[in-house]
Amino acid sequence: MKQTGKTLQSASNSYSYKPVSDAFFHGPTLSLARNLLGCLLVKETEEGIASGFIVETEAYRGPLDRAAHSYNNRRTKRTEVMFAEPGRVYTYLMHTHCLVNVVSGEEGLPEAVLIRAVEPYDGIDLMMERRGEMPMKNLTSGPGKLTKALGIHMIDYGRRFDEPPLFIAHGFTPEKIAVGPRIGIPNSGEAKDYPWRFWVEGNPYVSR
Template sequence: MSQPKYVPYSKEFFEQPTLLLAKELLGSLLVKETDEGRTSGYIVETEAYRGPLDRAAHSYNNRRTKRTEVMFSEAGRIYTYLMHTHCLVNVVSAEAEVPEAILIRAIEPLEGLDLMVKRRGEMPMKNLTSGPGKLTKAMGITMADYGGRFNEPPLYIARGYKPEEIAIGPRIGIDNSGEAKDYPWRFWVPDNPFVSKKR
């Protein structure tokens, strides 16, 4: 049985304002093609990071390092970074030289489930991809994807569905970022079991 063919979003899709794009990504399909096979899932949780004035962002105060360099590129580029032992994946947003990005926090698996379980191990289904480090391991997303483009394989985003509702609240795990910890820049699909944190 042949796999469905997904058409990546155009480059223009990613050129929306960061907070709007973070909501538009919900319900979209994150797809990763590897030699082992293809995995995909619906994005159900995102967090926006708004660059120079956002104390929670890696690019706060226009901090430009080897790690953040891709954030200064055009929208739609892939920003991966290591947090402890986990690789996290972000969509670069805003225009070039405005270092903003959107963290993909959780997906609802669609295909390649056996491959995801092989990579992550046996566990309750709801734990498989319910966090930014969990989903990258399940999908085989690595630091090698850094700097690529989300509008072309092997790692890309395609049209999925439009959520009926979107929940909004503060971001997670950024307690040392002053007033930025309270910004309502986390977006998720309500009642989806794969969302990393319900509130």
């Protein structure tokens, strides 16, 4: 199913960090979830820069989506940023892990895209320091793993994704995108079957 394809990095030689413009974040959430694949997720800290190509995303669609934190327009301290304009950072804590989302949907429509996996690109040594020595394929192949590797924390909540220190940069268009149901939401009724998970087919860093 996976673990067999070539990496994105091997498809070309060099990338520059060109943050996307604000316009990138406007439009349907399912489109944004697809468009984020192949983009770079970049985090700058005092320790240095770390980045990776986004290879897996999930869409969470506000009021209608029982699996979304903002289901039924539930507005709390945690979900507040989901109601803001698209392109903001929505971080939240899951057990002991921080998960990162790109806010989508125009102001007042609380949708978001969860970044579930990246392929390490820049700062791999730094990522290893943060995660501990381990096989490359385990470094960033999950939503909690990648935030730790890149140094993304709750301090990033509410920031914008089109400027440092945490931003999305242009990468390239993946060859083939696979689609399926989202992961880890068994108690969300029908919503658990919605095909709102997207990943780069064959990429070894996809979470599963």
